[in-house]
Amino acid sequence: MHRCSAVPVIVMLVSSALAGDNAVRASYRADLASAIDTHVQNHLPNWNDYFVDLHRSPELSLNEKETSRKTAERLEKAGYKVTRGIGGYGVVGLLENGPGPTILIRGDMDALPIVEETGLPYASKVTAGTPDGKTVGIMHACGHDMHQTCLVGTAETLMQLKDRWSGTLLIVAQPAEEIGMGALMMIKAGIFEKFPKPDFAIALHTTGLIPAGSLSFTSGWALANVDSVDITIFGRGGHGSRPHETIDPIVTAAQVITALQTVVSRRRDPIEPGVVTVGSIHAGSKHNIIPDEAKLQITVRSYAEANRKLLLDSIRDITTHTCRAMGCVKDPEIVIREEEFTPATYNDPELTAAAVEVLKQVVGPERISPIDPQMGGEDFGRFPKTAGCPGFIFWLGGARMDVYEASKRPDGPRLAPAHSSKFNLDPQPTITTGVRGLTSLALSLLGPPGKSGD
Template sequence: MKKLIIGTALAACLNTPVFAGDLTDAVSADYEYLQALYTHLHLNPEISLQEEKTAARIAEELRTVGFDVTENFGGHGLVGVMKNGDGPTLLIRTDLDALPVQEQTGLPYASTATTVDDKGKTVPVMHACGHDIHMTSFIGTARRLAAMKDQWTGTLVMIGQPAEERVLGAEAMIKEGLFTKFPKPDHNIALHVSASMKAGDVGMAKGYALANVDTVDVAIKGIGGHGAYPHTTKDPVVLASQIVVALQTLVSRETSPLDAAVVTVGSVHAGTKHNIISNGAHLQLTVRSYKDDVRKRLLDGIQRIANAQAMSIGLPEDMWPTMTVSESTPATYNDPDLTGEVFDTLAAALGNDRVHVLTPVMGAEDFALYGRTDEKIPSLIFWLGGVPEDDYEAAQKGEMKLPSLHSASFAPQPEPTIKGGVEAMTTAALSLLGKK
């Protein structure tokens, strides 16, 4: 009975004519519904590759407002299509997954969820990267655009993508035929919550927006023995140390100062006891850049340096380090023309004080892949501020440090963030679809 009442109220809302000038009021009127959705998503997070219930809820929301929905596409992905006459095709993406983080925000709706990960370990789960904000803004936008069909023409393709945090979902959906089994977009757009911008504001970088990111493992072999007789061994700990130091030259001496690059060794594992020289060591790295040629140079350089250091201590070639690259994604590139058009549209609609020019960041987003297929679809991802105004002002004055994305303390301010996300995405969509 409760579900029927909600559905009836939703139908009444969607049948009420809404015009562009009334968008702010319409979003405000819809906020109670969106707040309830946000709270549900926040309380019920699912990690990458486990987003079954989250995807089902998002699919249900899209169907309710008139989308034809295909589920279980590219894993737990979903694709909603709404055709509204002739005109451009626009793809809007949200991500679905959460992170294995124990929430420490102190919020009354803080997540207490746990799950068993793919290694069999029980882990806490939290939307520490704001994907619950993304999904709620996505559904809010779907609801607005469904209600405003008298103001646009064309086709909406709205996708819920799994496994963004492991940069697996976009590739899976593309490989399953996203651009061949569904209408091919003329533009792709998405948003991402920001942990450093005032709630409800938006910002974007023209050109490179996020980085090439590669997860690199280097397995180092050695010849172990007693710590009292090091001359009888080939010490992998010393070799690993030499490799770590030498890797720094890839950025400082082999990359132009005008090109951004990061080579971070985040973990070193070796040995079991004080007086034992082990047979091996393991390095874990994150490697980041923007340009494709810089990315290749860094990855090639890691293997070259590892091999050279191994050779320098006399290890035979069949024992040189082995390098594995995984969970990789290319740099996210915001099409300059599309970015300029959307920026101007949002500045006019929201006000110049709420729309900001941003610089690229070294984070990763597999949204990049939607613009890197053979179709070369112009793409844009913009940032949505989530920081309460008082906290933002205090941070600007140096009086406090804001928690970052992926922090257990990260908590966007829901109302201005969600309202701003729906307004911005709906306005951007209307500018890219055909006009009636």
């Protein structure tokens, strides 16, 4: 049980660089733990309703009109100065509360083109048309509904406690994370020119692979650079019975795919993480027709910029020279889709160390654990990188405890990962932990009260 003393109890938590002047100092506000818990419990039913509403009404990337409206209205009602339309449907809630650090807290909004199969009573039934005339289901299969709920809950809690801290808050509801564009859109729209530049940027991301009420984290590289590469190979088509009269782009593509496997195994330093995956190959229309073209789609993952360049340069080199060796009618077209590039997310080690100590106070040391870096992508990293400040994103567990325990059995159910049609979260304990964690972390980085000249 938390007990609140008559005077502020501030537990100073300093990262491992204790002797350095630039060490990140996070002050766990033990004096506010009880107030945070009370506020969370009092508002949990309302936040749960908000989560259910968002889950039922997902919106795809670049189409987050209603989601952004709902979050903006919640922030305005709480007392924030809200600006809409920062990079598409991006929303910024500003609270200037005296001198002190500026903290950016970010939550993403968009959903995925997936037909939901969770069986939940509030499962999404939303569909949308595609440019080619098809209809797709839409689902919050990556937890962005929970991210928005925790963002709103944290913003409301911090506003409630504003006489107990000093500094500035930037509450950022970001669009288009799933296509790697949202953070860049908000940056290009002038978020760091129109609003105070942050001293720290923090965020969370849900996972269905650890129980609700648990947290995990990574120090240093946490999530990868994500590049998408489109390749068109130009052959010369003809009849399948007379291959000698053709230049077969399918056979050439097969040679390219095989050769690309050497990029990671033979060109890259073995201690540098890297992935080159050919996820799509399209060519031809009938059994006995050799086509003129073959198209490949590739995802490339890396951390360090030098390694990213090596992987992309190697793909260009191997593809071009393989096509030449196979006698293709011209060099392949190789397009690196820069508009979809997602930069690697780096958790500042000093901020991470200090933040983890705060979060241990929130959930208990037995419920937070380190995990390996992930090769998935997340564009949150653009915010601290562009602002020139430390950043930290942590993982918020959401699996129901009974399902998690059952999954340990050899014949137990498989936990649903992000982007699965069965992805679902245990709402109330996940909201509780997310809001308590983000609020406590923000308060640990903000200034103490009494610095505003009152």
